[in-house]
Amino acid sequence: MLNMNTPILTALLQKLEQPYTIDGNTLIITPTSSPMLECLPGEWINTDDATLLHVDLNTFDAIEYMAGITNSLARTI
Numbered sequence: 491m492l493n494m495n496t497p498i499l500t501a502l503l504q505k506l507e508q509p510y511t512i513d514g515n516t517l518i519i520t521p522t523s524s525p526m527l528e529c530l531p532g533e534w535i536n537t538d539d540a541t542l543l544h545v546d547l548n549t550f551d552a553i554e555y556m557a558g559i560t561n562s563l564a565r566t567i
Contacts, residue, residue, distance in 0.1 A: 493547060493550075495547070496517070496547050499531070503519060508521060508522060508530065515548050517545040519532055519543040529562075530543050
């Protein structure tokens with residue numbers, strides 16, 4: 491069963507036009523540009539064709555992730 495954070499993350503990915511699939515409790519993101527690898531959540535998985543990001547939907551915390559990104563952006567300003 492997917493947690494409440496999943497709709498937040500998938501809505502964000504749709505807005506960013508990042509392709510993704512869900513396989514069981516793992517969300518697999520296919521970044522469309524190199525900078526997206528730096529700011530999207532997940533563990534980098536290298537395949538023969540691409541670098542994918544795997545997010546464990548059982549443990550992902552959307553609020554914690556968004557707070558981290560916001561703090562990172564604030565430090566660069």
